[in-house]
Amino acid sequence: MQTAPTGHQTPNILEMRSITKEFPGVKALSDVNLAVRAGEIHAICGENGAGKSTLMKVLSGVYPHGTYTGDIYFQGAVQSFRGINASEEAGIVIIHQELALIPELSILENIFLGNEPTRFGIIDWAGARVRAMELLARVGLSDSPDTPIKEIGVGKQQLVEIAKALNKSVKLLILDEPTAALNESDSQHLLDLIRGLKGKGITSIMISHKLNEIEQVADSITILRDGESIETLHVADDGVNEDRIIKGMVGRTLESRFPEHSPRIGEKFFEVSHWNVAHPQIADRMVCKDSSFFVRRGEIVGFAGLMGAGRTELARSVFGRSYGKYLSGTLTLNGQEVVLRNVAQAIDAGLGYVTEDRKTLGLNLLDDIKSTTVSANLKEISPRSIVDRNREFEVAEHYRKTLRTKTPSVEEGVDKLSGGNQQKVVLAKWMFTQPDLLILDEPTRGIDVGAKFEIYGIIQELANQGKGVIVISSELPELLGLSDRIYTIFEGAVTGVVDKSEATPEHLMRLMTSSRVPA
Template sequence: MSALLEMRSITKTFPGVKALDEVNLTVKEGEIHALVGENGAGKSTLMKVLSGVYPAGSYDGEIHYDGQLAEFGDIADSERRGIIIIHQELALVPLLSIAENLFLGNELTKGGIIDWQGTFKRTEELLKKVGLSEAPTTLVDKLGVGKQQLVEIAKALSKEVRLLILDEPTAALSEADSQALLNLMLELKSHGVTSIIISHKLNEVRRVADSVTVIRDGTTVSTMDAKTQPITEDAIVRDMVGRDMAHRYPDRERRAGDMLLEVTDWNVWHSEHVERQVIKNAAFNVRAGEVVGIAGLMGSGRTELAMSLFGRSYGRNISGSVAIKGQPADVSSVPKAIDAGLAYVTEDRKSLGLILEETIQRNITLANLPGVSSGGILNENEETEVSEKYRNAMNIRTPSVFQKVMNLSGGNQQKVVLSKWLFAQPDVLILDEPTRGIDVGAKFEIYGIINDLSAQGKGVLMISSEMPELLGMCDRIYVMNEGALVGELTAEEASQERIMSLIVTE
């Protein structure tokens, strides 16, 4: 296969930071090429250079596309050449229909008037290609995230895509939706579409990628070709983090202490559909020093369980009892849940866990402002001292605690969320997808923090869609299906097969 794309010696500098330093990338026509690296390695910056977000003249180096020197002034320039990028944050308009989204800014017209009949017909053809049966008039906000991803790909196909760039396409998808998306990538490949996929999920990379390029600290480290050498996760991880990681999950001494959290007969009904019960008679416990997992498919009720416990942040007609350290606990509001010793690290850190426009300092102290106040007046010096303490303890990579959180990588944002709740001094931390969207190096650091918490006698309740993560980290695992806890497994008993068998047989 000949090269469709060559990026040669790409260097991109921001004030005080060299984001890309002589990066090289070659993508062959008709292949799926994976671009991997830790958060902040420069992957997205490189793709923004390619797609014209950073126009020609704002970087050094050359882009050769389809055998010609290419200089893109904006995204429209690259799209005209068939280069389409789908960002992790989807660019759909929720209150417009699928058809309107597919052709927004690229409308089909007759005599200067939108040709709706032609638009709907073409939309049906595109949706069929990506495996969707929805009507063209369906509003996008009625679709799940997995189907919205497919609409984005249909939109790319409407622009006669030759090179499709997908940035973390499965980060927010269920296992079934992820597999459907990967199958679609392979199907597009069979029709001649070349793809670049940015992903932290190395098992998915190995499944679909013909080649893998690793970027570390803004430089190209290696490129692996599946045709000439086996591409292993260990090899990718070693190049990503610059060291061997023989143990993906850090060792710790398992030692369960006194009972910390007991939940019995917990029932929750849906916030809007009042007849639908989402949590059914849940009962579980967490001991001091334990990491307890909750496994289950997307939609099984794991997040609803966590949010309803934490100050009734979700649901209605909630009933059941909660005890912390053997005493009845009032968790009927978020402040009361915090006072009782609970903390909840949400799966959606950008929308619910952080104030992105605020500084690291302000975010860290947000859940415990009395801890940095006197007489109701905030002590900014003490606030700075506390945030510096957590910056060092959690290894938050930032030049200053006065930096806005929106400028941090995903892994560092997650450390800020954890710092916020640790400063609230909880007894039990509920961690909902604590490593979603972060790289293997940052994951290892988060795992180390979880182990440190358990060593301090904290109780950790960990929800994760990644079963290897649960198996590698947890002392016990509860299995959830359709709102009910259907089984409990010790670390010795647990396996992916046993977890799945509990899900499908109950």
């Protein structure tokens, strides 16, 4: 691993030396070294499964001392964290990709949860409120401390997590994919906040697959590959750009972010007309407003819209009315009108749906890979209503090889997989249903560029087989590089459709922010 140039005189606040961490059958980290200078923003990049999150869990005590080999030095002293409380007492706070907030509790209660200020042995709520207002002001959140977490968006929830960290007198803040679920404006606000914390002397470690954000804010970048530390780049000195980071991550230069593809588009086979759906709890709030669209065989259709525009709501409501209250509209499949009242009917009709939240809605984290792979089409492997375990294994092994899922065995639990490999298991589950139309909601969220390239190839291959594919994505470059046509959605309504040859970010953004619906 490269060392810091001699021109850098800032001392290291953190050094991790020769860290090795093993799980049964897998060496997740092998002799990894990491040095972070005080007051900098230090990014950690690598493909899914490279060991980024594992390394941070070692640092924060999630994997306690004794479960790994190697040494951790923080502020010049060797550390032996036995748990996350010990690392927090030292001033190291980690914010995981899955936020540790309780939706039913208020912002105030979440900030001080497990760390409540007391006076005479009783929780001092008045003092807590004053302190909460100070913390919320520091992170730029103007909502009332009494607001329940479930009533604020993911971007604001990230700010609450940072307020919690500031309350713990954080010296080193670790952020694992902090902008993965955020829209562009919320992401920029968060990045500005991280830079502001740097100005106040707080050191940050940031894990992210959004290389443009890394390039924007990071002072140094450590690259991991296959559980090993490859190099550390110093942005100001090394002229770092996205291509340079990618080369370190994958060991080669990617000539293109998208595989070459020549679409073979056939006839229209799926159509939604004048689709109206109300919010599941708020009757007078419409989440889908007179929306119409169609998909042709062999076509990849993109759906673009800002966060909250109603893309997911439209997709889920079409997929067996699994979201909202259906009011009116028709579905036409192969020229025949169909009524799909539930998910089972949607699957039987040839629809598949990969959800944006793979860990909550797409996977049962208690299951292994093989049972997950067949779970949406059990009847295919269950003659006489009894699951054929040999067939189950064969199917899972076939998709493991086809999708190149990195795992020692299909007997492995899905919770042991990296995010990209979990996404491949979800894809396998729905591919096994042999759908005619596959809806993919944020299919590459939290996935590195190498795994993205593989998943783009899978999507294109499905289209080559004559299937229709819908891709919902918050990343316009992804939609522009992948889609044959792109629909735009604003406030629950389809506001336009653009062919690939005419699509530009500016054109799409105009349609994504306009309430004018084309005739």
